[in-house]
Amino acid sequence: MAVTIKLDRHERGILAALQDNARLTMQELGEAVGLSASPCWRRVRSMEEIGVIRRYTVHLDPRKLGLGECVFAHVTLERHKENAVDQFETAIAAMPEVLECFAVTGEADYLLRIVVPTTEDYGRFLSERIFSIPAVAHVKSSVTLKEVKFETRLPLTHLD
Structure with a gap:
């Protein structure tokens, strides 16, 4: 809470x-x-x-810096033992391509927001980085088509 x-x-x-x-x-x-x-x-x-x-x-413009692809990855872990979860979270925290990582409810265990130059780079990122983490069982990816809204400003009206 x-x-x-x-x-x-x-x-x-x-x-x-x-x-x-x-x-x-x-x-x-x-x-x-x-x-x-x-x-x-x-x-x-x-x-x-x-x-x-x-x-x-x-705030930098990722496209102007050659990071044209934004991908949301739903990651499911094979095992949920504490050391596997810690190992996954530590590995993800060290990856600069992963801008956000959330432990979530539902079909997947984690939701990641990843930026890379191209979809080919994302394929390499998946195979070389994500799938090299032993606890990762499955990744379901959604490649963004366009950015409709991106905001970091938190609403503060509920504090009035």
Whole structure:
């Protein structure tokens, strides 16, 4: 169960503004939410320390960088012994092509989002990397046709 941290209107405003532009100065951020730079900085620092703000990043266009294929892979493990699961998760965490990995319910055990230059590269990735993990029994892949929506901005309206 998710634990909701109580945030005041300034903190919610800070989070909304940072999700739009994480490069804002503390002065700009404070102006956006009605605080001076010092109290704004203290609130940001506090939210970093408690893990509400995990990190700051930049969004790159994968196609412009030669990563034209996005594939969703449903991975089923052969065995569910603890060491097999740990081995799988450790291997996946070390693969830069895997952008996201979720343990899921349903027919598969994991859902992966993978980016590669071409479908041929995905085939090689599967055979050389994924199927080299001993616990992997089956992979069902879905190659994306187009990106309809991609968002990293979390909705914050439920915190009001």
